[in-house]
Amino acid sequence: MRTSNVSKAILVLALAASHMALAAETEVSDSDRIAQYREMISDGNPADFDEMAGETLWKTPGGPNKASLETCDLGKGAGVVKGVYTALPRYFKDTGKVQDLESRLLTCMTTIQGIPEEAITAKPFNSDKKKSDISSLATYVVGQSKGMKMKVSVRHPKEKEAYEIGKRIFNYRAGPYDFACSTCHATSNVRIRLQDLPNFNVKKDAQSAYSSWPAYRVSQGQTRSFQWRLNDCFRQQRFPEPKFVSEATIDLAMFLAVSANGVEYAGPGLKR
């Protein structure tokens, strides 16, 4: 049997095309598939419920003073929530210090609402037994900066110092394993097990990492705040526990936020 040259050519082309298609198919990496999974479920983010709860907490009178948080100044004036997360951490004149979002919420919950500080800081993170109000409030506030450009300032001398100290904490090797943040987060294209690690010395990595927190963690069934993220990193570094909204955590947050400046904030995020 003789096959015409044209049909031979078509056959070769078809085989080549299918081979390429197969090659392209097998080119999809594990990272790609994880990204695909994230996109598919991004519409159904349970952090939305934390946002709703946070909004209610912001507007409802509470605490011994029976006051709402609507006079709380998060950096853009009393009661302004829209866009404030793009400029946090920042220096606040009334407290004389640099504060991140959770620290500032603590200030307002204690001074405006009269809630004792210990009552909030004893259990500041969500647990299966109890949801944390300050965590829900933080989730609500960050949601009001979604889609807006991060623009954290280091103009004030205290902000500049916070950044410098934060950078040193990032590189601070200690504990029985000699780990610092930099041990995992200062090299590009490495991963721990199958978890890709952002390199905070590279703008693109820092931006995508920072802009996705706080986030709902599917594996934990809870929304996790930024102070929680720092807390859990230190746990895995084999450090002792950082005190909630302590200067160490705020300075470190300042360093990380500044490294992500310019990114469009995408939180609250959704993670596995």
Next chain:
Amino acid sequence: MNAKWMIGMVASVSLAVLAMPVQAAKADAALDAKTAEIVKRDFRDKGIAKADRVIQDELQAKCSQYLDKLPPKLKLKLETEQAESLKFPADGNMMGDWKAGEKLAQDGSGMTWSDKADKPAGGNCYNCHRLSTKEISYGTIGPSLMNYGKIRGNGEDIQRHVYGHIYNAKAYNACANMPRFGYRGVLTEANIKDLVALLLDPESPVNK
């Protein structure tokens, strides 16, 4: 504006410029000191993780200060000091059981504040390294150790090299990312022997 004035200006500007690195170094040192103060104050005991863990030894402080890129003399000094801590098994037998080694390598628990004091720590190996040819869930922070024994053999020299590395990696590279598992009492002598076997035993999945 005369020549004297010009010379005076140039002199003071030069002096100022020369003084800048000194000023910067002073400012850096002040910030380093302040950072250590803040860290000491802002971390507290939790579970088995005691607050004094944040006090740096010389090696940790220098690696932090130089962002892991030590001046050569200092690097050598620290590596020499770390090498003094190396403790090899008294009976000279460094190969244990690779099956136990694989279990240890897969175990990433230990030493955190959520770990119990009476539970032995794992080796944490797969978090950073590729090991068994069959395990796909491996990290890439450290070099691949797949086929380690197959490539390098398993003579006494290699056994000593592997054992020493797990005992105190900083003796070989002062600012290595790898923890000092033996020196800091994270892993026992028996544990390390099992890990040596994992890497070097021809029957180990690392070499098959």
Next chain:
Amino acid sequence: MGNPMKIRASVKDGVTEVKVLMQHEMATGLGKDAEGALIPAWFITEVKAQHQGRTVMEAQWGQSISKNPYVVFRFKGGAAGEKVTVTWIDNKGDSRIDEAVISA
């Protein structure tokens, strides 16, 4: 009454797509708490979606559905402005009804 759901419905080419995010612990009954005690089973057993009196989706769920379930389904019909109602019942007898307006 259980926790509120988030429902979004949109219609395109004669097919309405509904996305529902529910708030529910969905405990399997096999999990243990920090002290080691079994956490009792607590999960949604039935889900029903309705459009203009017609049931457009029905589901019988069990322990394998995970916490804060997210479900997406489509049905033929529906027009912008019409309502879709979603109901769930769980094994403790608790229930929740929410509705959403179909968008274009």
